[in-house]
Amino acid sequence: MSILYRLFFARRWWLLLLPVVVCLALIVVDTRFAYVALIVAMAMVMISMPILYYYALTPESRWSILEKTATITEEGLKLDFSSDKMSTHVIAWSDIDSTTAFNNCLILRFKKNSYTFLAIPLTSFPNEDELRKFVIELRHRINR
Numbered sequence: 001m002s003i004l005y006r007l008f009f010a011r012r013w014w015l016l017l018l019p020v021v022v023c024l025a026l027i028v029v030d031t032r033f034a035y036v037a038l039i040v041a042m043a044m045v046m047i048s049m050p051i052l053y054y055y056a057l058t059p060e061s062r063w064s065i066l067e068k069t070a071t072i073t074e075e076g077l078k079l080d081f082s083s084d085k086m087s088t089h090v091i092a093w094s095d096i097d098s099t100t101a102f103n104n105c106l107i108l109r110f111k112k113n114s115y116t117f118l119a120i121p122l123t124s125f126p127n128e129d130e131l132r133k134f135v136i137e138l139r140h141r142i143n144r
Contacts, residue, residue, distance in 0.1 A: 019044060060110060063089070064119040072137050077108070077118075091118070093141045106135065 023037035067082040076092040097111045101122075108118040125131040 058113075058116055060112075060116040060118065062086070064117070070120060072134070072141070076141075077138075096138075096142050099135060099138055099142070106131075108138070 019040045020037050023033045023040055026033040027037075063079060066086055069080045069082075071078045071080070073090065076090045077096070079089045079091065081088070091108075091110075095110055095112065097109045100107045100109065102119075104122050105119040106122060108120070110116045110118070122131060125134065
């Protein structure tokens, strides 16, 4: 969820602050607008929560939290899940938009939606050389 929050609010942070700033500016007219500003701030948080949870419940988000093995193939990134409930899935190279490092994860963003991604923990690589090779190969395949 922290990755999703960062992706969502990085582009739209000003939309959440705008109503609060307007109410705070109106405090000059009447001090009760301070209460209105607090109410509006809470309403904006409550409105943004379902949107973020909607994106968190997409099938792509389950790929990030389930135990898996990722393999680079000619068709795409092959995900083999250890769970019996999830089958093997191949993410086509044309479906991946970009890669980004975020805290302790490598984030693969998909073209399908700007808020769908696959998080691969950096600790899943035995050393930095393997991580570097994986990222170079991914970027090479994505940019074809």
